[in-house]
Amino acid sequence: MQCWSCRSEITQGDAFCRFCGKGQETRIPWYYKHWGIIALTLVALGPFSLLLVWRSPLLGLRARWTYTIVIGALTWYLCVTTYQLWLRLNALIAPILTLS
Numbered sequence: 001m002q003c004w005s006c007r008s009e010i011t012q013g014d015a016f017c018r019f020c021g022k023g024q025e026t027r028i029p030w031y032y033k034h035w036g037i038i039a040l041t042l043v044a045l046g047p048f049s050l051l052l053v054w055r056s057p058l059l060g061l062r063a064r065w066t067y068t069i070v071i072g073a074l075t076w077y078l079c080v081t082t083y084q085l086w087l088r089l090n091a092l093i094a095p096i097l098t099l100s
Contacts, residue, residue, distance in 0.1 A: 001014075002057075003017035003019065003020060003022060003024065004022070004024065004028065004032075004057035005017060005020050005022040005055065006019055006020040006022070008020070010024065028056075028057055028058060031052055032052060032055065032057060032058055033056075033058060034058070034059075036052075037049055037052050037053055037056065037067065040052065041071055041074075046071075046075060046078075047071055047072070047075045049071060050067075050068060050071055053067045053068060053071070054068075
């Protein structure tokens with residue numbers, strides 16, 4: 001069995017990890033579940049949710065890399081779209097500001 005926090009090997013009956021001290025609850029917090037990671041990525045955290053992805057005890061290696069690629073692509077798309085919007089707004093406002 002592995003610690004859900006530090007991934008160190010622990011025995012089946014341990015209530016706490018010997019290495020990091022985290023409790024080994026049978027219930028995993030909602031923010032480490034698939035729906036929690038997706039919700040927090042879209043609503044609040046954006047690329048910072050990658051910390052949750054890589055610490056989640058529920059996700060395998062393939063799922064972690066898939067989430068990383070999707071979150072990275074989404075972040076890149078939003079940055080490019082925001083920059084293009086900024087350029088368009090700047091082009092619209094520049095003539096108005098030069099009249100003053």
